[in-house]
Amino acid sequence: MKTALVITTINKPTIAQDFCDNFEKFGHTKDESAIIIIGDRKSPNEESQAIADGLKARGFDVQYYDIPSQEKWLQRFPEFAAIIPYNTDNRRNIGYVMAKEQGAGAIITVDDDNYPLPDVDFLGGHVAALGERKGVEIVKSANGWFNICDMMTNDGGAKIFPRGFPYKSRKDYEKNELTYRTGDVRVMLNEGLWTNDPDVDAVTHLASDVRMIDLKEKKSLVLDLGTFSPINSQNTMFHIDLLPAYYFVLMGEKIDGLALDRYGDIWQGLFMKKVMDTLGVYAAFGTPLAAHRRNSHNYFKDLKMELNGIIYTETIAEFLEQSTLKGANASEAYADLTAQLAAFVANDPRFGDDVKAFMEKIRRCQMVWLETLEKVRI
DSSP, rough: OOEEEEOOOOOOOHHHHHHHHHHHHOOGGGGGGGEEEOOOSSSOOOHHHHHHHHEEEEEEEEEEOOOHHHHHHHOOOHHHHTOOOSGGGGGHHHHHHHHHHTTSSEEEEEEEEEOOOOTTTHHHHHHHHHHEEEOOOOETTTTTTTOOOGGEESSOOOOOOTTOHHHHHHHGGGGGEEEEEEEEEEEEEEEEEHHHHHOOOOOHHHHHHOOOEESSSSOOOOOOOOOOOOSSEEEEEEEEEGGGGGOOOOOOOEETEEOOOOOHHHHHHHHHHHHHHHHTTTEEEEEEEEEEEEOOOOOOOOEEEEEEEEHHHHHHHHHHHHOOOOOSSSHHHHHHHHHHHHHHHHOOOSHHHHHHHHHHHHHHHHHHHHHHHHHHHO
């Protein structure tokens, strides 16, 4: 199974060198993986292409796409091109579709500040996690949400939750009942966790300066069907059959005077988990760890961008907990999800006209996404 590692960045993609060094160290060949780097208008294109060319000379399949090469590729998909804004991480959707077209059996998505650990087989760890797994430990949460940050030790012992974890489910979480069992399951998504900076929201960053150290136990956990966790874009691998449910959601709309942003990957992951539950396939969390060397952030600025995401994730969580989807595959289940979510928002008096208009815009983007994938021929 060939795997595509998709990265979006406006920086020099030196991180690709780190991944290639890791692949080489652990004996992974060109035939096992490709690295697809999606640049943007701010990207240093000549330097980025030079890095890709240097890695190709070492025998790795590394592809760098600047804006002109992306636009040329997108000419076949004009409706898709129209919903991919510049200067946003939404452009990683292009890399996902390219990976499918190139015949990838699985996709790994990473941010440009998540690095492989030198003593960890990054690709091998992800690949080993997918497929039919026997005797794995499965966790079920009574309140429907599992805190993956509890799997890690941190330098202050603080109780933290991942970005996108609903605040309603954080309350009295210590009293939440978790039950564990062992079983045989089909794992189709694996999220590796992170050392150093945890993926938490701006509220948490402003309140504490926690650093993650290591997994408490050197193993992963599988979430039971019906148990949710936020799934981010930092260190996540999924089977290509799930790609229809993994659209990186459009962000940036202004609601009540503030842009709704920085939750595109979170909503992407929550929708994916609901589809996976519908199909009876499982998500694992834990290994392989990656080092999150967080790019510079202004957390007050992040808070302004995240506030609406925090607010409306609460109601999306409510929808996910209450809804029942139909579908024999990821495309059908995701189409049902988009229709039900649009109706849920349109008919709920808690949502104002601007929210309803934005969610209808997302619904249209989701349908274009599904239509685009139908047009892709391997």
